[in-house]
Amino acid sequence: MPVEPNGHLLWVAPAVHGGATDRDRSSGGEALVDFSVNSNPYGPSPAALDAVRYVDITRYPDPDATALREAIGMKERVSADAVLPGNGSLEMMFLAAHAYLAAGDKALVFGPTFGEYARAAMVAGAEVVEATASPAGGYQFDGHAMNTALGTLAPRVAFICNPNNPTGRYVPAEALRALAARHPQTLFVIDEAYLPFVDRGESCVRPELLANVVVLRSMTKDGAMPGLRLGYALARPGLLDPLRTAQPTWSVNALAQAAGVATLRDTGHWARSIMAIHDAKRYLVGALHDLGCVLLPSDANYFLWQVRGARGWRQALLTRGCLVRDCSSFGMRGYLRVSVRTSPECERLVEAVRWVQAQAGLEHEQR
């Protein structure tokens, strides 16, 4: 008899993510600008790049990531034992699912959203149920609709992406905290990967950590180091303990720990980046509106653009060296997701859109 894996794993599909593939690079050329990933276009803090050069990789990393937890605790105004760093916030999603979900449990996701929540829950053997926001309402969830879904489905775990990917819609932290208080039997895993990009966005961590809330933060988006992998969970220590138990030792490597501490100390790099990103967003949204593009409101550093023939648009923009995300893998046909990059790069995208529109106009005239 061959050795069989756990049967439920056969049903878990691989996730689709943004990011330029080798094929995109060969179509888009050497100077391809990647608007399909949502990270800080100004790159990592120079202090982080410097810090990794001095790491001694002949030694194991600190298994408790003490310096990093202390630096995160200071930034988030929580104690260091309310912080659990991980190999990207993705690891924390899977650890939360592993720690709190078992076969037959229900996990609720608020879609359309980041596909890894469903994967994490399914890998843990849980059943995934999706409450879906309506296109008519611009894909905005409100506290009332979320409360109804939570009340009807009574999930053991609810994954909430705030602001949501791919829609960029943000639900005020106050509303999410009220939901958590109303549904104490559900663990709320609140993914705030893109919260640093939201103007005046509030974290669910404050004013104090709630008994059934685990907040996830990523350092790969604002810190622009997705290749290094670094994120963390914030929760009451008792809630984090099972995640810590399930986490492999040395999950956060020495380079990531050093880069994380240096990034947190270099507040100036982030302050300059976020101001420039807000300016570039204002410009890009305004310029695309002026070209007649239909954009959905977004609170984040990316937004949805409703088009006819998303695949065709993606390909046409790629030939002009601009890569955007076709949202069909989110189950959303007819939408592109565009990330805000530096102002000159945004100008290049606007030029590319103008060019594609002109080509379409020419074709139309020739018909």
Ligand SMILES: Cc1ncc(COP(=O)(O)O)c(C=O)c1O
């Ligand atoms: C909403 C959301 N959360 C988490 C992640 C993963 O972040 P990390 O690189 O910290 O694992 C992504 C990556 O695309 C994301 O879009």
